[in-house]
Amino acid sequence: MPVANQPVWDDGSWTTFPPLHGSITTGTCVIGLGGTGLTVVEELLARGEAVVGLDAADVAAGAAGRNGGFLLAGTYDFYHDAVRKHGRDRALAIYHATLVEMQRIAEAAPGNVRFVGSRRIAADDWELADCQAQMAAMQADGLACEWYDAADGVGLSFTTDGAFNPLARCRVLAANAVRGGAQLFSRSPVTAVQDTRVETAQGTVHCNRVIVAIDGRLEMLLPELIGRVRTARLQMLATAPTTEINVPAPMYYRDGHEYWQQLPDGSIAIGGFRDHGGPSEWTYDATPTDTVQEMLESFVRTRLQVAAPITHRWAASAGYTESGLPVIEQVREGVWALGGYSGTGNVIGALSGRAVVAAAIDRDYAAVRVLLGQQWSPDVTQGRGA
Numbered sequence: 001m002p003v004a005n006q007p008v009w010d011d012g013s014w015t016t017f018p019p020l021h022g023s024i025t026t027g028t029c030v031i032g033l034g035g036t037g038l039t040v041v042e043e044l045l046a047r048g049e050a051v052v053g054l055d056a057a058d059v060a061a062g063a064a065g066r067n068g069g070f071l072l073a074g075t076y077d078f079y080h081d082a083v084r085k086h087g088r089d090r091a092l093a094i095y096h097a098t099l100v101e102m103q104r105i106a107e108a109a110p111g112n113v114r115f116v117g118s119r120r121i122a123a124d125d126w127e128l129a130d131c132q133a134q135m136a137a138m139q140a141d142g143l144a145c146e147w148y149d150a151a152d153g154v155g156l157s158f159t160t161d162g163a164f165n166p167l168a169r170c171r172v173l174a175a176n177a178v179r180g181g182a183q184l185f186s187r188s189p190v191t192a193v194q195d196t197r198v199e200t201a202q203g204t205v206h207c208n209r210v211i212v213a214i215d216g217r218l219e220m221l222l223p224e225l226i227g228r229v230r231t232a233r234l235q236m237l238a239t240a241p242t243t244e245i246n247v248p249a250p251m252y253y254r255d256g257h258e259y260w261q262q263l264p265d266g267s268i269a270i271g272g273f274r275d276h277g278g279p280s281e282w283t284y285d286a287t288p289t290d291t292v293q294e295m296l297e298s299f300v301r302t303r304l305q306v307a308a309p310i311t312h313r314w315a316a317s318a319g320y321t322e323s324g325l326p327v328i329e330q331v332r333e334g335v336w337a338l339g340g341y342s343g344t345g346n347v348i349g350a351l352s353g354r355a356v357v358a359a360a361i362d363r364d365y366a367a368v369r370v371l372l373g374q375q376w377s378p379d380v381t382q383g384r385g386a
């Protein structure tokens with residue numbers, strides 16, 4: 001029987017941080033210790049800032065430690081769609097920025113990232129034509145994209161992408177942060193952010209600024225973002241190690257709705273079918289459901305032709321935005337919000353984290369504007385967006 005709601009990434013080697021008890025004063029309070037929050041902590045420490053980090057559960061207890069482990073360049077949208085939506089200059093600049101960020105992610109946790117590329121596999125003729133449009137747009141802009149035609153499908157191959165263990169990455173970042181002087185607390189759910197006073201179940205943080213780095217459920221803590229960020233449940237499962245198939249690179253299918261990779265030990269980790277789960281997948285609940293799990297298992301058995309037993313089933317929350325671009329804004333004086341990566345936050349989340357620190361501390365807005373456009377402003381938005 002699979003362990004209940006435990007990701008395949010967890011090797012059980014982690015010792016959790018204690019919860020916050022009592023009152024503490026610091027420079028910046030970072031809420032959420034996923035890949036984004038921990039990148040924020042890293043950037044703050046690099047500037048000599050005093051940092052307290054809080055997590056409701058534990059390091060990477062949310063999507064950051066429970067995702068597909070894909071490191072993909074670009075935005076939520078395929079490149080040609082991003083060009084259409086955001087303009088060619090911005091789409092290209094974001095693509096280049098994500099390529100750089102992927103190298104930083106690899107350097108931060110040596111041995112974790114495998115730059116094995118990725119593949120987009122077309123599910124039907126429409127998607128095949130869309131792959132051709134994507135390839136034309138990417139090649140015109142000098143981005144690595146080749147036609148892929150093999151026994152496991154037809155579509156595109158992207159040689160610059162990669163795969164990693166997302167939980168291991170966050171644990172390395174957290175350990176580095178503590179060594180660098182950050183005070184990190186687990187099991188400390190934030191119940192309220194009152195100006196720059198942060199209340200947890202058993203403590204209070206007094207600080208100069210707050211950076212909320214929660215992707216899924218962001219709008220629960222900052223209700224001014226309701227309507228701008230919407231939380232969905234995404235589900236995955238993993239099989240026991242198998243040699244039944246060989247998946248050399250992360251694969252995504254049906255416009256990215258389904259995604260799978262084979263881990264170094266041979267296990268298959270696969271996610272998807274959120275859209276087939278119906279409206280009930282727009283939820284704050286993050287436990288796996290029979291409906292979606294059965295669809296995933298059926299895909300493993302019939303499409304991938306893998307009979308290995310299922311060892312893990314899990315789910316997590318992810319925040320979605322209408323534009324597919326993240327929310328990066330000062331929603332209240334001294335309170336910055338980050339999230340809404342629309343299911344692709346491993347790289348963009350880290351980029352957003354670096355960008356918000358540059359904006360909040362250095363008053364350097366260039367990195368945010370690469371992501372969100374030249375009109376972006378650091379002014380308080382009260383959730384309306386810049």
Ligand SMILES: Cc1cc2nc3c(=O)[nH]c(=O)nc-3n(C[C@H](O)[C@H](O)[C@H](O)COP(=O)(O)OP(=O)(O)OC[C@H]3O[C@@H](n4cnc5c(N)ncnc54)[C@H](O)[C@@H]3O)c2cc1C
Pocket residue numbers: 031032033034035036037054055056057058059060061062063064065066067068069070071072188189190191213214215216217221233234235236271315316317318339341342343344345346347349
């Ligand atoms: C199943 C699944 C598969 C995915 N696959 C991929 C993929 O392959 N590639 C990719 O790029 N992206 C993927 N994503 C999206 C990606 O995982 C997320 O966008 C990214 O990890 C978000 O990281 P984060 O650090 O911003 O937020 P999160 O990981 O959501 O971290 C937020 C943290 O905040 C904590 N928290 C929440 N509320 C509070 C509170 N009130 N007080 C204190 N702490 C709080 C949580 O415990 C959590 O640890 C996937 C997501 C899911 C769910």
